[in-house]
Amino acid sequence: MDQTAKKNTWVEIHRIVLERGERAPQVPADTQQVALQMKVKGFLARDAAIGEEVEVITPVGRRISGTLTAINPAYDHRFGAPIAELSPIGGELREILMARSR
Secondary structure, eight states: OOOEEOTTOEEEEEEEEEOTTOSOTTSOHHHHTSOEEEEEEEEESSOEETTSEEEEEOTTSOEEEEEEEEESOOOTTSSOSOOTTTTTHHHHHHHHHHHHHO
16 A cells, blocks of 8 residues: 655644653643644645655644654544545635635
8 A cells, every 4th residue: 555645635644742741730640641642634735655744734724744644544433534525625615715805
């Protein structure tokens, strides 16, 4: 199976936000012993392979960097794999609405 993705492909990234021991003092002791991790889904900003440091653009336009962990990740709520043709609709609609409001 191909482990590379083209720019604008729907992907998931992972990043450590806080290492263990860097968490707030009011966090329970067992929680302080693990890193605070973030997983984000978005559109790949450049061609990349699993394991590379990349930047994604979220559906609301935020740019976030992390390690590429999945290509075309499915949601685990059991609605099935994403439909590639539907993924850009939110961004396209925002552009249309912004153009009309000018």
